[in-house]
Amino acid sequence: MVDRGPAPRRGRPPVSDEQRRRQRLAISRHAVRLFSEQGLAATSGEQIARASGVSERTLWRHFPHKESCVEPLLTKTIDAFRTVLHAWPPDVDLAEHLRSAYQPVLNSPSATDVEAVLAVIRLTHDEPALRAAYLVLRERAEDTLAEVLSARTGVPSDALPVRVEAAAMNAALKVATDDLIHETAESGITPDALLRHREHLADAISFVTRRAPGDGRD
Structure with a gap:
């Protein structure tokens, strides 16, 4: 008998984590555009799926609602702040590091994603369901910041000083983002607006974290 080897795999090949991440992000961009253009209530899952070029089944596999x-x-803003914290040199003031390295949205070569993120946050002011999603992500961000600070300092992430520092940073990021939303409501994103946002965030962080854990100051 001839050994024919394993039977060929049938169906679609498995989706990698990176492919899944990219598809979720693409769907998110289309959903935000539709929410901004026609409102949350008037936008259906079918419309989001059609705009994204996927089936409704695929849409609901990625998102519960x-x-x-x-x-x-929205997660890209949290990832951006977390990434810049990870890269914070031990001998550099955090505010100065933010002024030189911070970008409001991670891995976005254009202002498109920044505009989209700000559009979502604007919508949270009038859409309770989106506001709830935003608040959940902000709460997760606080946990993430505590983990970053813990890794930097060696202090447990559930220690009171680290938790307070993480909460202060999270609040500073929210205030600076709210300022950017207000400034760009009519004029849109400009290089000067992003520069001022970076400065506002650095100033806010400097104000609330004058002695960040592990910053090396006495």
């Missing part, structure tokens, strides 16, 4: 479609874009 349409409001959660905003999460991948």
Whole structure:
């Protein structure tokens, strides 16, 4: 008998984590555009799926409900802040590091994702369901910041000083983002607006974390 080897795999090849991440982000961008253009209530899952070029089944496999479609874009702001904290040199003041290295949205070569993120946050002011999703992500961000500070300092992430520092940083990021939303409501994103946002965030961080854990100051 001839050994024919294993039977060929049938069906679609498995989706990698990176492919899944990219598809979720693409869906998120289309969902945010539709929410901004026609409102949350008037936007259906079918419309989001059609705009994204996927089936409704695929849409609901990625997201439990349409409001959660905003999460991948909003998460990019948290990832951006976490990434810049990870890269914070031990001998550099955090505010100065933010002025030189911070970008409001991670891995976005254009202002498109920044505009989309700000559009989502604007919508949270009038859409309770989106506001709930935003608040959940902000709470997760606080936990993430505590983990970053813990890794930097060696102090447990659930220690009171680290938790307070993480909460202060999270609040500073929110205030600076709210200022950017207000400034760009009519004029849109400009290089000067992003520069001022970076300065506002650095100033806010400097104000609330004059002695960040592990910053090396006496």
